[in-house]
Amino acid sequence: MTVLPESVTGPHGSTDAALRAVLADAARVVGADRVTHPGEEPDGAPVTPLGPNVSLYRSRTVHGVVRPQSADEVRRLVALFADGSTGARLHAFSTGGNWGLGSREPAADGAVVLDLSGLDQIRDIDVAQGWAVVEPGVTQARLATLLAGTERMLNVTVSSAHTSVVGNALDRGVGLRHQRVDDLMGLEVVLPDGETVRVGWWPEAARPTPVYPHGLGPSLVQLFVQSDLGVVTAATVRLLPRPEALRVVRLNFAPRDVEAATAEIRRWVAQGLARGVVKIYNEAAAAAYGGPAGQYLVHVCVDGTRESVAALTGVVTAEAERSGLFSAVSATDAEDPEADNHDVAVRVERAYAGDPDPSDALFEAKMGRPAVRLDEEGGFLFFLPLVPFTGAALARADALLEQVRVETGVRCGATLNALGADVVDCVVTMKFPRGGEEADNAHLALDRLYELFATEGFIPYRLDIEHTDWADRLAPDTGARAFARRLKDAVDPHRVIAPGRYA
Incomplete structure (x- = not known):
């Protein structure tokens, strides 16, 4: 039996019987041990069940946290709120590692939070065709480990290996190969009325169609990116071909040469000399990667066959030396155990090759503490x-x-x-x-x-x-913002899904 606290209130501060009843129903869906309610300090002030956040943003008032373990439970939970009678809205997060932008916090007060980290299944995978169907709780470390030794790899980020693949892609996070949103081939979404739909490309056992996200008619995958139109319970994620060989050329330049050096690097990118995302770190950011004090650091990845990597490495290093803009040029740090930055260089090259490093060594070096302690201590x-x-x-x-x-x-x-x-x-x-x-x-x-x-x-x-108010302030066209709100009105007239940072 679940006993709900008397402090559960509706959106205007008065006790809300409807909300209490729905939270009791939610406990029956997922189990009473998977629903957490706000506590109280001795002075009567509410204590958020979400815990601290690393950015020290104001903790939002939430009515509770519900932790489903399957897409069907999510569907049933959303259906409980679908008529809008509680006045509360649902805010979902994947693993909560949205550090620096809010962590687990909703954008506004008054939400019931869906913690989707328990949806952690890799439902299906096809290495030959290059796709995997993963749930929001699947981390990049888990998927990358499954792919180790195969012809495919994951487009990983330089964040913690234990962050969500799906959650980061839905917020347009950047991997080492390209923006991760480009890896979303299809989405399984629970709509605000409780219906589950699949948009984009989805595997069909009896009909192996080519992996292509847009299909016929309007392309709907992007409708649910940075969106408050539904709760994503799974995604088909593209897996990239693993290069036969890979090298990261490491460069340094002085801050006074920012304009000329970045213009030169841009020329290399435009001419196809680099693969993946070229990364340029200013003096403050470079320290975590062993950059010399007072210098910018650049990582230029080249990959392909062994012969092409050897040739491109030679071209990039020759171009860099010929420009006279770079104080150091090296393509051997990962191969030379005696190099000052050997260990870091090895981890960087492995990341470009799809290994997010489950030990989180680079992440902890940058942040000063493990991911599990970041919100509490950082x-x-x-x-x-x-x-x-x-x-x-x-x-x-x-x-x-x-x-x-x-x-x-x-x-x-x-x-x-x-x-x-x-x-x-x-x-x-x-x-x-x-x-x-x-x-x-x-x-x-x-x-x-x-x-x-x-x-x-x-x-x-x-x-x-x-x-969040900057979404309106920065919009290039007010009509487009109005159209987005008309879509929200049509899809979610009862405002079941909480407005996010972009609504």
């Missing part, structure tokens, strides 16, 4: 704008980061991820000790980053839970 903020891939634009972005340092005292790390020859994902990070002036300054710096970069036309492609 201090970390993300800002994620897109910048044109030109030397002038990247030099301007660097100048804006310096302006923020002068104004707030916060030195931001920045990783420039080349998503092709025309656009760079600029991952700006701010680390700080919990509490005190440093945390306050980091949040002031984040506000200034939004203002300065937006004014320059460098628009973020992911938002944190404290800057």
